[in-house]
Amino acid sequence: MYSEKEVTIYDIAKRLDLSATTVSRGLKDNPAISKKTKKRITDVAVEMGYRFNTFASNLRSKRTNTIGVIIPRMNSSFMSDVLAGMEKVANEANYNLIISQSLESADKEAVNIKTMFNNRVDGLMVSVAYNTNGVSQFEMLLQKGVPVLFFDRTLDHPMCPGIIIDNQKSGYLATRHLLDQGCKNIIHITGNQERNVYSERQKGYESALAEAGIELNKDQTFVTMLDEQAGIDCAEQILKMSPLPDGVFVDNDNCAANCMMKLMDSGIKIPEDIAFIGFNNDPISKIIRPALSTISYPGVEMGQIAARKLISHLNGQQNINSTNSIVLRSELIVRDSSLCNRL
Amino acid sequence: MYSEKEVTIYDIAKRLDLSATTVSRGLKDNPAISKKTKKRITDVAVEMGYRFNTFASNLRSKRTNTIGVIIPRMNSSFMSDVLAGMEKVANEANYNLIISQSLESADKEAVNIKTMFNNRVDGLMVSVAYNTNGVSQFEMLLQKGVPVLFFDRTLDHPMCPGIIIDNQKSGYLATRHLLDQGCKNIIHITGNQERNVYSERQKGYESALAEAGIELNKDQTFVTMLDEQAGIDCAEQILKMSPLPDGVFVDNDNCAANCMMKLMDSGIKIPEDIAFIGFNNDPISKIIRPALSTISYPGVEMGQIAARKLISHLNGQQNINSTNSIVLRSELIVRDSSLCNRL
């Protein structure tokens, strides 16, 4: 079913009466080869339909120039930004990216890690799945000296730095903003508390409440998947509460938007009855009405910094292990959904 | 900088006083190897920290069990669905996916194709970039017998089937719906007419107008990038028109949403002044108010069918070249943004 045999550097060499070595070097633009010979080589290569064999090359050279990326999902605007940032930096440094999704499953994540491992990635960048437990699955990589770096959803490991934002402060700022608007009864819709991003935000939420002298009520923290359905489910739960909350802080804009809309469909007025604030500054937050207040999240920058950090480690310019974490700036963005000014 | 030497099947073989062949087969769960030996092999492999070398394997066996996917961007809900569908089918058939983005650039797309080619993908699934021109960049793959399949944004090639929806019919249905609501002055915001998806929808738009006896006005077709900014720009252009249009059909929900919101911010009432309909049934269409009418687009299904088709070709069960295209069902979804009933 497949056509003629593959053309190799040996075929090119024979045709030009050169050695395979020279052809290899010529194709790689090695300075040891004369311009004239290089041209002859590349011309014949094209003419004969030669294609570079990555496997043979990797097998011999033991370098792949490939960086693995494992993320929960790639359908959010945030992740898309992160990937764009990573890809730009990686390409410029002549690295390829292999991207795979865990789909929020720790099992699939473990399989992905193994695949990356077998594919000899030079390094790995990971934002862990919703239910990932422990860091043991990364040990095989680390033992072989393959650097692992976490971003956004990080794990704690002495060898692996994390690129994050200050989630606790962000959670504090969001909650504090609602308090400043006069809210006294604030719900926090968050995710698995094993994940740094969510537990930190919860801490920020709690500290803002404490500061305002408001007693923490565990019923006001909803742990969910933070997806669309969760937003709708939470809205239904909120509608059953009495008294109704007067503020809602959601750790994800998309979830927040769905929750808000469901409440509005049920006659609740936003922000008059309930003030809302989300997280991520997803494009959706600007489009819905009332526009959703949120926390900015520098996705592109996060991707760039992660990739740059990893690559500089790979190039031996900087040891990754000495870094614990890099914290990026994020900030409160106030829009109509939280401007109720009840004071 | 890196630790001890790699463990190979030879090391395992030596340790167990077996041949490398047996070890290789044992690890591959080959039926020729006894259960007992298999267990000894896998145990020692784990103990010694062996990792499978994909490159050596691919080099020798000339199969990679990898399928390449090139898409314009992965930040839309539609693409995310497509990829999820592809990944599911591919995984079940024991294939890996390498995904890369062209970021709507034909140049980057060409580079991606070449990378896929060098990485010896067994097959390729592509949705082409905004400005891709011609099909010559795929010839090298086809000449080597590597099947190429297009989905959504397709190109015309005798060897490459396309998985699509009936864009012309969809464009007709959308326009027809606006006409049925009494619109007489309908704008079509579309993309590069070189892309089948957009030119077909334009054809549908034109045929619906013709059927209604409305003369086509070229000024009413806006060719744009269909992104958020385009939505806003179009809104500004529309505001300058006199008379204002009474209906807008946008080939992308996200773009439509941004356009609609901008118009509403300027005091236009939707759907009373201008009726809106989008395309894709993106989650955003359900969340904005008024909810956006749209055309459903079966992303997951499209991904599954594409992957299934390609894999059955790779397995020799079905020749892909005999198929010209597969057309999936799509349908009109009516929501509030178009319900003006001016008749």
Added chain:
DNA sequence: ATTATTTATGCTATCGGTTGCATTCTTAAA
């Protein structure tokens, strides 16, 4: 013209699984 340099090219072993074919060891049938 001769030696010292620089530049260009070649030789050969190697990376680590895989595969067709051959061989040895079991178990079943005669």
Added chain:
DNA sequence: TTTAAGAATGCAACCGATAGCATAAATAAT
């Protein structure tokens, strides 16, 4: 007990590029 068939394992060549070291060719210096 002998033979046939089947199960289990081994041999050796191979996939295609690469790197260290050696050599040849071209140029510069003496």
